[in-house]
Amino acid sequence: MGPSALEDLITAFGRLPGIGRKTAQRLALYVIKAPRQEADALASAIVAAKDGIAYCAKCFNFTDRGQELCEVCRNPRRDGQVICVVEEASDVIALERSQLVSGTYHVLGGALSPLDGVGPDDLRIDELMRRVGDGGEVKEVILAHNASAEGEATAEYIYQKMSALTKVTRLARGLPVGSDLDLIDRVTLAHALEGRQNF
């Protein structure tokens, strides 16, 4: 079918999520034709990302290796009294891009999922409890989990454990901007009705 180095590269690209055989082949052919410099840059970026990225000792967000705390936790202007709890470090990237969070984060590392064998001990819930318990400094915990069954279960669990210690809130559920009422799913509609607001 072709040189083995080409087949190997197609296979390696094909292991990436959402990359099928055809896309993998297109990427491999591109790399072979690309300037040497660009191919080397991609290869080194992959290795550098594996080598250069660590997790914040406080909130478990991504941080540069060698830095104990992440950019957010190091920033003295961020409000340490508010902790926004997310499932994954990639959620922090999305929230930081929005510039809507002035507080800090806590990355759980997933969501409760009995079917997948993910229990409370597999998430960084104890670490969150310790941050909230430390001297009563934390005024609010915002649960920013995904709108999935696992996300809801995780939020419910944390709420039960933490509501005695501090204020616990969650992101609003309702109609996303630009949505057609007649196309929206029933559960979202139920949330939108339940959470209806006064003018």
Next chain:
Amino acid sequence: MGPSALEDLITAFGRLPGIGRKTAQRLALYVIKAPRQEADALASAIVAAKDGIAYCAKCFNFTDRGQELCEVCRNPRRDGQVICVVEEASDVIALERSQLVSGTYHVLGGALSPLDGVGPDDLRIDELMRRVGDGGEVKEVILAHNASAEGEATAEYIYQKMSALTKVTRLARGLPVGSDLDLIDRVTLAHALEGRQNF
């Protein structure tokens, strides 16, 4: 927005064709979470493909570096009297997968495109002429170019230069399998009518 190594990797993935910012981020986050071994395998496959792939001295198909001729040209069972002319080495991969070509190939390296400044001298047409001219061994040249304006122009050009030397044919144009007559474009329909066949 995050550690610089992560940003660098997102940028590097984003340079690949058809990979937007969101996909690049998804791939980068996957690589960071993937086992070290898998990330290293991808990085080395990229470098190995650049280092390990060369072009066949005869037909300009991909070959392993160190091999003067490609797999097809080395195979004594392939019919050297028939040359299938394609635009890119990736076309050879597609044709080899189909197992429909028993002859050999010639990779032009593109198609004539005056707008993009690609003239006959930029393609491997002289090399093809030499293969056909060598001792009259070549019985047929099959033009398997893309069904684009550039592909047609290239085929026409080669036909003019080569029809005195050997038999020159081209792939049939017509309805692709599974097509709906009422949805097919007018040009394809014209080709299908023009090339209509007896039962």
